[in-house]
Amino acid sequence: MKIEGRAWKFGDHVDTDLIIPARFLNVSDKDELAKNCFADLRPDFVKGVRPGDVIIAGSNFGCGSSREHAPWAIKAAGIKVIVAKSFARIFYRNAFNIGLAILESEEAVDMLSDGDQVSADLSSGKLQALKSGRHFSAKPIPAFMREIIEAGGLINYVKLKKAA
Amino acid sequence: MSMTITEKILAVHSGKVSVVPGELIKVNVDIALANDITAPLAIRVFDEMGVKTVFDQEKIALVPDHFVPNKDIPSARQAKIVREFARRHNIKHYFELGDVGIEHVILPEKGIVVPGDLIIGADSHTCTYGALGAFSAGVGSTDLGVIMATGQTWLKVPATIKLVFEGTPSRWVCGKDLILYSIGLLGVEGANYKTLEFSGEVIKNLSMAQRLTMANMAVEAGAKNGIFEPDEITRAYMENRSSMQGSFLESDPDAEYEKVININVDQMEPQVALPHSPDNVYPVSEVDPVVLDQVFIGSCTNGRTEDLQIAADILKGRSVAHGVRLIVIPGSPHIYKESIKNGTIETLLDAGAVIGPPCCGPCLGGHMGVLAEGEKAVSTTNRNFIGRMGHPKSDVFLASPAIAAASAVLGRIGSPDELLQPKF
Numbered sequence: 306m307k308i309e310g311r312a313w314k315f316g317d318h319v320d321t322d323l324i325i326p327a328r329f330l331n332v333s334d335k336d337e338l339a340k341n342c343f344a345d346l347r348p349d350f351v352k353g354v355r356p357g358d359v360i361i362a363g364s365n366f367g368c369g370s371s372r373e374h375a376p377w378a379i380k381a382a383g384i385k386v387i388v389a390k391s392f393a394r395i396f397y398r399n400a401f402n403i404g405l406a407i408l409e410s411e412e413a414v415d416m417l418s419d420g421d422q423v424s425a426d427l428s429s430g431k432l433q434a435l436k437s438g439r440h441f442s443a444k445p446i447p448a449f450m451r452e453i454i455e456a457g458g459l460i461n462y463v464k465l466k467k468a469a
Numbered sequence: 470m471s472m473t474i475t476e477k478i479l480a481v482h483s484g485k486v487s488v489v490p491g492e493l494i495k496v497n498v499d500i501a502l503a504n505d506i507t508a509p510l511a512i513r514v515f516d517e518m519g520v521k522t523v524f525d526q527e528k529i530a531l532v533p534d535h536f537v538p539n540k541d542i543p544s545a546r547q548a549k550i551v552r553e554f555a556r557r558h559n560i561k562h563y564f565e566l567g568d569v570g571i572e573h574v575i576l577p578e579k580g581i582v583v584p585g586d587l588i589i590g591a592d593s594h595t596c597t598y599g600a601l602g603a604f605s606a607g608v609g610s611t612d613l614g615v616i617m618a619t620g621q622t623w624l625k626v627p628a629t630i631k632l633v634f635e636g637t638p639s640r641w642v643c644g645k646d647l648i649l650y651s652i653g654l655l656g657v658e659g660a661n662y663k664t665l666e667f668s669g670e671v672i673k674n675l676s677m678a679q680r681l682t683m684a685n686m687a688v689e690a691g692a693k694n695g696i697f698e699p700d701e702i703t704r705a706y707m708e709n710r711s712s713m714q715g716s717f718l719e720s721d722p723d724a725e726y727e728k729v730i731n732i733n734v735d736q737m738e739p740q741v742a743l744p745h746s747p748d749n750v751y752p753v754s755e756v757d758p759v760v761l762d763q764v765f766i767g768s769c770t771n772g773r774t775e776d777l778q779i780a781a782d783i784l785k786g787r788s789v790a791h792g793v794r795l796i797v798i799p800g801s802p803h804i805y806k807e808s809i810k811n812g813t814i815e816t817l818l819d820a821g822a823v824i825g826p827p828c829c830g831p832c833l834g835g836h837m838g839v840l841a842e843g844e845k846a847v848s849t850t851n852r853n854f855i856g857r858m859g860h861p862k863s864d865v866f867l868a869s870p871a872i873a874a875a876s877a878v879l880g881r882i883g884s885p886d887e888l889l890q891p892k893f
């Protein structure tokens with residue numbers, strides 16, 4: 306799966322309260338959640354994000370609460386992949402479970418700036434900055450997790466396995 | 470093979486003789502937990518899977534605690550989804566107002582979790598039950614939906630960091646200070662994917678309420694779980710709570726740790742985490758005397774009888790400073806009643822506190838004490854991220870009930886010693 310779009314750059318320790326503040330958690334509709342993604346941190350995000358865009362972030366992305374509303378809000382806003390230096394444990398698990406790909410690459414995060422055009426190949430973990438042509442490689446996603454992403458999340462994956 | 474207590478619990482629940490850190494295992498879950506925010510998503514997952522029945526109606530706990538009593542129409546709808554699911558599937562551990570408290574307070578209190586259990590919850594503070602010598606970790610709603618259907622999940626065996634506390638704590642140093650200090654030391658991702666094992670002389674003498682406070686905040690260092698070896702204090706706490714005895718496991722003396730950190734508490738002062746991170750920790754004497762708008766005492770971290778009592782002891786015969794709102798929320802109806810009987814509630818009311826019904830309240834900026842722009846609060850909760858308790862431009866300082874109570878009287882951040890010492 307290959308995607309292309311602009312980079313939205315964030316710093317270290319972006320917690321789940323910043324991704325979707327608790328005052329918006331009284332609903333569980335994904336599109337409703339997406340409307341308030343990064344509401345306090347980056348009010349320009351929801352209006353500006355386009356399908357194919359990529360989030361680039363520092364270390365410990367998604368720390369804090371276990372709310373799956375956080376990866377859902379990001380996914381429903383149109384993001385297919387997050388590249389960070391590292392991820393908090395529960396967020397990492399949740400993202401895969403709902404079919405949002407995540408890649409780890411220190412180098413890509415250091416070299417990419419907000420607004421850069423990037424492409425990402427989820428199967429190989431290869432990233433490219435389109436303007437400079439520079440390549441980066443992320444830790445490859447384990448095969449079993451890639452299958453979950455390709456199926457669109459754990460539930461679809463389980464259903465597919467059952468049907469097979 | 471020698472193992473830590475965490476490895477032993479994981480081995481038992483995966484049907485293996487032993488496990489090693491890094492190993493991926495499939496485990497059987499003793500209790501699966503969700504609340505009014507995370508359960509509706511998990512229920513959707515459960516229904517999407519096309520499963521007809523839950524794996525075990527006695528092993529699921531659904532606790533509406535975040536936005537109850539329902540704060541608005543959308544949250545009332547969420548609570549209704551949980552209620553209807555609980556009825557449809559005859560869920561034993563589902564609680565309604567009057568009986569409900571904060572999930573991590575009532576599960577130990579009602580004896581639903583016992584030593585040696587493996588508990589998975591769709592709430593990051595599920596790690597609280599480590600205080601009883603159980604393995605417990607937070608997951609998201611999809612994982613939980615699958616567990617409600619199958620009773621199983623996969624886990625990676627975490628490596629263990631052992632924290633050994635030695636020395637004699639001074640009067641106002643409690644579990645909250647030990648854990649804040651540890652998070653300051655480790656950093657918010659210092660224990661990512663790992664276990665924290667709390668031990669040492671100081672821990673052996675720590676009450677269950679304080680152990681619960683410490684295990685609760687293990688996740689603030691990124692840890693998967695935080696655990697205590699069960700002992701006589703655990704046994705005394707468990708008495709008359711549950712028909713199940715549980716298994717009292719201990720780490721082998723030659724178990725392997727990724728790291729052992731010794732912490733001497735002799736010189737330790739009460740600790741405060743400054744905005745906007747739980748690892749931004751300083752001794753109280755080094756914190757600027759910030760003028761406060763609000764003080765909150767409650768939450769799954771510090772909303773237990775003992776916490777309220779410590780606060781009341783300091784507030785007795787004193788008043789909350791002019792301009793400060795003191796909000797106290799007992800963590801469960803049982804704690805509420807105990808605190809009425811022992812006089813705590815009256816003392817708090819006399820001092821000028823307002824008492825809320827058992828629920829999460831302002832801990833997550835939901836309701837019952839949301840902060841306005843520019844406001845500053847001392848809170849006994851566990852997170853002070855940007856906007857956690859209200860406006861993104863409000864500030865939250867995390868501290869113990871003792872520091873919170875003293876600060877409420879002083880109208881600024883300060884220690885109880887300042888109230889007790891005569892001023893010259």
Ligand code: SF4
Nearest residue numbers: 594768769829832833
């Ligand atoms: S009291 Fe706060 S931290 Fe604890 S479960 Fe409720 S919202 Fe979460």
